[in-house]
Amino acid sequence: MTELGSIDAGEEGCAYLTGELTFESVPxxxxxxxxxxxxxxxxxxxxxxxxxxxxxxxxLLEWQASRQAPAEPLKYINAPSSLMSLASLSEATELLNLSGREVKNP
Incomplete structure (x- = not known):
């Protein structure tokens, strides 16, 4: 069974998303x-x-747009490749302040 999306507050200034960010889980x-x-x-x-x-x-775009401090946009880190591809196709990578997961070479 796949885990639907969840969010948790972590260390100060950081939130953690887990599971799926899909039509089924987002609402x-x-x-x-x-x-x-x-x-x-x-x-x-x-x-x-x-x-x-x-x-x-x-x-993610909604959260970025609703940010009350536009001078300090949200920073999304460690995005999966599927999300990086969607953001790139939509030309939203820079708007989202989105960075992907680091690829570790063996």
Whole structure:
């Protein structure tokens, strides 16, 4: 069974997304994330995101757009390759302040 998306507040200034960011999970995740996102984390770590589609991309764009401190945009780190591809195709990588997972060479 795949884990639907969840969000947790981590160390100061960072939130962690886990599981899927898909059409199925995003509506519930959006509602559950309100308190955490209103705490204005500076960074959202996507290292434990297992799947993402355009609904996941839209959620990240919504969080970035609703940021109350536009001078300090959210920073999304460790995005999976599927999300990086969607953002690139949509020309949203820079707008999202999105970076992918580091590739480790053996």
């Amino acid at each position: 519930d995740l959006y509602q559950r994330a309100r308190n955490i996102m209103s705490g204005l984390p500076a960074t959202v770590d996507l290292s434990k995101v297992t799947a993402a589609d355009s609904a996941g991309l839209a959620l």
